[in-house]
Amino acid sequence: MFKAIWAARWYMLLGFLVFVITLLATTPLHFVWQYAEPHARALPVKIQRVSGTLWHGQLQLQAPQAGLLDVDWKLNPLALLAARADLLLDVQGNGINLNTHALVSLDKQLTLSDTRGELSSALLQPMLRKGRANLSGDFEISGLNAQIDLTSRQIQQAEGRIVFSGGDVGFPVDGKPIQSTLPLLVGDLKREQEKTVLDINTDEGLPIGQAFLQADGWGGVAIRRRFLDILGQKWPAQATEETVIFEVSQKIL
Numbered sequence: 001m002f003k004a005i006w007a008a009r010w011y012m013l014l015g016f017l018v019f020v021i022t023l024l025a026t027t028p029l030h031f032v033w034q035y036a037e038p039h040a041r042a043l044p045v046k047i048q049r050v051s052g053t054l055w056h057g058q059l060q061l062q063a064p065q066a067g068l069l070d071v072d073w074k075l076n077p078l079a080l081l082a083a084r085a086d087l088l089l090d091v092q093g094n095g096i097n098l099n100t101h102a103l104v105s106l107d108k109q110l111t112l113s114d115t116r117g118e119l120s121s122a123l124l125q126p127m128l129r130k131g132r133a134n135l136s137g138d139f140e141i142s143g144l145n146a147q148i149d150l151t152s153r154q155i156q157q158a159e160g161r162i163v164f165s166g167g168d169v170g171f172p173v174d175g176k177p178i179q180s181t182l183p184l185l186v187g188d189l190k191r192e193q194e195k196t197v198l199d200i201n202t203d204e205g206l207p208i209g210q211a212f213l214q215a216d217g218w219g220g221v222a223i224r225r226r227f228l229d230i231l232g233q234k235w236p237a238q239a240t241e242e243t244v245i246f247e248v249s250q251k252i253l
Contacts, residue, residue, distance in 0.1 A: 098119075132177075144160030
């Protein structure tokens, strides 16, 4: 009998692991959260109102610039065997609709892949307001992939595409307010010189500006004179199409 038990030891171990994972995955999340909450305090967001289970749960989080977000996830149980969290995430908020595949490893590396969704330009208003600018319209995100170190809160890799639908825009030129309408624009996300950069181009590939996020949490937007050209506006000073004529930045993270 002992030999039979010993021969089946690996099946027993596997059964025990399956039992533990199933127990953790089906335990009410509010019970598990009391143990996990101290480790989440280092995140750049505030987590609240958790519900559901580890397997399929929901929570609300307060994020800088984005406000209150509702997050729904589904966990891949097989990834737990490799000590990783593999999730499908759905994020909804005021002006936000995002879906992504997230992978969190033991070394606190967050990998996002195949991220897609829509964002409202209203999320940019706090930053644009500093430069007395405004913008309306929506952004469509596709093929966005990123890797983030949760310990240092640094973006290590980023790529993807963001398409702006077009919309009304306002900004000052030589102290005078200008109002016009932007056409469709295309943004390509990448890492460049230790910062995350979004190159903004016309649908014909002509550069009109750049948005950036630095490692220290400062982000901003720089606009070229070509931006005025496509709006039918004149720049009062001597400048080429490539000259940066407007720039604003602020602490984001």
